[in-house]
Amino acid sequence: MSEDxxxxxxxxxxxxxxxxxxxxxxxxxxxxxxxxxxxxGESHEPEPTPDPPRASPPGAGPQRRRRDVxxxxxxxxxxxxxxxxxxxxxxxxxxxxxxxxxxxxxLVRILDDLNSREERLRDQISEQRxxxxxxxxxxxxxxxxxxxxxxxxxxxxxxxxxxxxxxPGLRMTxxxxxxxxxxxxxxxxxxxxxxxxxxxMQIGGVRVGVSTAVTGHPGHLMIDGRxxxxxxxxxxxxxxxDMETAMNIPGGVVQRITGLGGSVHIxxxxxxxxxxxxxxxxxxxxxxxxxx
Amino acid sequence: xxxxxxxxxxxxxxLFLHPTVPLGLQPYLPIAVVAALDAVFGGFRARLDRxxxxxxxxxxxxxxxxxxxxxxFLGDQLGVGAQLSTAVVVVLGIxxxxxxxxxxxxxxxx
Numbered sequence: 001m002s003e004d005x006x007x008x009x010x011x012x013x014x015x016x017x018x019x020x021x022x023x024x025x026x027x028x029x030x031x032x033x034x035x036x037x038x039x040x041g042e043s044h045e046p047e048p049t050p051d052p053p054r055a056s057p058p059g060a061g062p063q064r065r066r067r068d069v070x071x072x073x074x075x076x077x078x079x080x081x082x083x084x085x086x087x088x089x090x091x092x093x094x095x096x097x098x099x100x101x102x103x104x105x106x107l108v109r110i111l112d113d114l115n116s117r118e119e120r121l122r123d124q125i126s127e128q129r130x131x132x133x134x135x136x137x138x139x140x141x142x143x144x145x146x147x148x149x150x151x152x153x154x155x156x157x158x159x160x161x162x163x164x165x166x167x168p169g170l171r172m173t174x175x176x177x178x179x180x181x182x183x184x185x186x187x188x189x190x191x192x193x194x195x196x197x198x199x200x201m202q203i204g205g206v207r208v209g210v211s212t213a214v215t216g217h218p219g220h221l222m223i224d225g226r227x228x229x230x231x232x233x234x235x236x237x238x239x240x241x242d243m244e245t246a247m248n249i250p251g252g253v254v255q256r257i258t259g260l261g262g263s264v265h266i267x268x269x270x271x272x273x274x275x276x277x278x279x280x281x282x283x284x285x286x287x288x289x290x291x292x
Numbered sequence: 293x294x295x296x297x298x299x300x301x302x303x304x305x306x307l308f309l310h311p312t313v314p315l316g317l318q319p320y321l322p323i324a325v326v327a328a329l330d331a332v333f334g335g336f337r338a339r340l341d342r343x344x345x346x347x348x349x350x351x352x353x354x355x356x357x358x359x360x361x362x363x364x365f366l367g368d369q370l371g372v373g374a375q376l377s378t379a380v381v382v383v384l385g386i387x388x389x390x391x392x393x394x395x396x397x398x399x400x401x402x
Contacts, residue, residue: 071346076298078353082328083302089321091306092313103319103373 158200161207161278165200169237169272170244173265176230179219180260186214186221189234189253196246198238200274204228207276224278230262240268295332319368320361323377327360328353330384333391340398360384 102110157163174181174189190208193201201208206223216222221232236243244266247254254264313321331353338344360380367376396402 068346071350072294074350075346076294078328078350079295079298079332080302080305082325082332082353083299083304084306085302085321085325085328086299087303087306088311088313089325091310092318093322103368105371105374 159210160280161200161209161276162280164273164275164277165237166271166273166275167199167237168240168268168270169198169201169274170234170240170247171267171269171272172234172236172247174230174232174234174257174262175265176218176232176257176262178261179230181221181230181232181257181262182218182260183214183216183221185253185257185260186223186232188256189247190214192246192253193234193236193238193243196238196243198236198243201234201236202274202276203234204232205276207274207278209278211281212278235272235274237272237274244268295335299332319373319377320364323360323364323380324357326381326384326388327356330387330391331356333388333395337391337394337398340395 154163158165170193172189186203190201190203190212203223206212206226206228208223212224214221214223215225216227221228246252247264247266254266257264331349334352335344335349338349363380364373364377367373370376
């Protein structure tokens, strides 16, 4: 193209109209047009037909000067317009209002882009939301599990005697002035109390748990190997009514101990504190079987 | 001298006035600017060839702009405005390149 546009005007130089030669180009080739009139601007006459280049009559001096000024003014105006439009276009091309003048198909394309982008972002949002939900769920689940585990630990601790407990129950004092109360009598009392719903108890300051043993002989009884002395004080948590009834049944604990020469004094208490503790015995051989 | 001055003043005016382009004109302004640039390059080349003619320059400038705008307008009416404006820009760009090559030959003799 550059070769073409360079070479074409040269043959057409001697004053002919360049119009026909540049028909294929949609916009007039200014270089070609200008080269088609290879004269200096001043010699130009208003007639549309081309003049002999240097044929301007000498008498046309003032007119020539006037035309020269006008041409300069026009050129200045046009270039000023160009600069103005250039600056405006550059400015508007990088502003956000560029969408306002965009064509329909461009807008459709931009809209499509934005739509797909929105879709992607929405997908991301829902993913993140699901993740958040899962995290929250697992969090609350673990919180619930923790609460449950703590509840179980408390229950087991109370049963096992590793935590202090309080609640309604009995304070039963077994006096044994003649040292006649035997191991079996204490065991009977414990079993009766358990049968009547005792949840945890301590005897003479020793907590009774699942593996508690009563040993010794009358007068020197021991619970879990720790000696207790009369009067033996039972602190029991459970239903006070049921346990007192269980103690007092005919042929029961109270009657037997009274028959042996001792005495039993039972008081129902609204809030008994069982605060003797048993050391936690960690199983040496048994281990939990995993799975439900 | 006058064209350079005009360009500079126009750019400065555009920079300082910050006019907003009317909506209807927005597809045509860039094309018009490119067409006018083509005319200016052609005029510069003609001046270097010592065959510059003010009338030819003015007419080619105006007709360049008008024809480019018309082509784009026509394209818009036919629904191929984007493609036609691309075509116009490509053609004008090639012409600008050709003129720039001629100018380069004049200036650098190469």
